[in-house]
Amino acid sequence: MNKTASIIITTALVIGIGIMFLGNSGDNPNSGATESVQNVEIRDGVQYVTINAQGGYSPRISSAQANIPTKLIVKTNGTYDCSAALVIRSIGYQKILPQTGEEVIDLGIPQAGAVQGLCSMGMYNFSVNFN
């Protein structure tokens, strides 16, 4: 193979992989970053934030109010991939979620800031911004 051609292909592939990794938060409809999903609701003075876990978490980024009691609901639906193995470092939570169901996680009364959840291998994540 010609060296120049090879350099061009290599560069194109590097850029392609780069876009896959870094350029995903804006234009991927599944990521939910640009979608305005109603995933936060307040019932009886408790704020519920709902996250779907299957092949990643959605929405990836949600906004919620700080300083009120908050519970995180993580829904699984036939989830066997890494997103079922949930870790939330800031509250010391780690659990393998049931394959199908809802897991309610008490976040207490969060301060302003972000709470981040990851799958155990670290390649899926979500964060809830409290403000």
Place this chain on the structure above:
Amino acid sequence: MNQKTYIFHVSGTHCPSCKIFIEDALNEQIGIKQASVNLKNETVSFETSLDESQHKLAEMLTEKIKRNGYSLSIEKKAKDRNDHAVIWQALPIGLGFLALFFLLQKSGILNLGIGGQITPVTSFVIGLIASVSSCLAIVGGLVLSLSAKISEDNVRDTKTFTLFHAGRLVSFAVLGGVLGAIGSAVGINFTLTAILGILASLVMLLLGLNLVGVFAKSKIALPSGLFNFFRKIEHKTFTPLVVGFATFFLPCGFTQSMQVSALSSGSFMSGFLIMFAFALGTLPMLALLSFGSASFAHGKYAPLFFKSAGIVVIGLGLFALFSGMAGLGIISPLFSI
């Protein structure tokens, strides 16, 4: 009969195991004794009672070892210019495979919801999916790097691979059975699996760089202790079994889910069957990786294969390393696929 001592230049040596292999191969030859490879000078010396000319000897002996990528010559070969051409071919091939792999992950086809009760059949299907999922980055990357390395150094690779896969199947089944029998008593520690994952990714990076030839080119040899370790891996019967066993604990969401299913299955037999079927499902892909390496490694395109595999392994290793560190909370997640 007069014994003569010859010294030849040998090309293709890059590791202590090559030394052992070449020495063994030459000593097998009738009429040749005390073959000894000097890795630093890339020479081999031996005593022979054969009456052939030097040229003839070099040719004859190259014939014996060229299948594994080594050759003997009287003159020191100009540093393989070929090497550069190969890396330029390997780079797009390796990156192409990486791009395909990540594209597959992003496409979402692998995120099928499988509902209902876990039976050995569903866990077999989940195993099939897992073997091409992001778990491939860690388990598959490790298998590919070890297999390519073993094929590069060792002739008895098929036996090693068979042992690895057998060890993996048996230990998944037995550990699954144990989980089923003792129920909820065992917590599978996330931090531990994350640390194992990081270790695996470091091994992949190291072997990947080695396969690409970074160490050989810059003449920076890896610490010999490490090489002795790999040599032990390659030459012992029980090591591939142990590595197969260890893959049970590597971080992989699918494996972890199946472990929980086995845990809650309630009996030794059902846990045993669930994990066995799961491991069986992952077998075709992993077997393809290891036995595929072996057949490429002995073929015409061996140098290209090793370098391409090295690039794939480095890419997967980096991915696994960053993910693992993010999982441990050391760095913030760089990406999400």
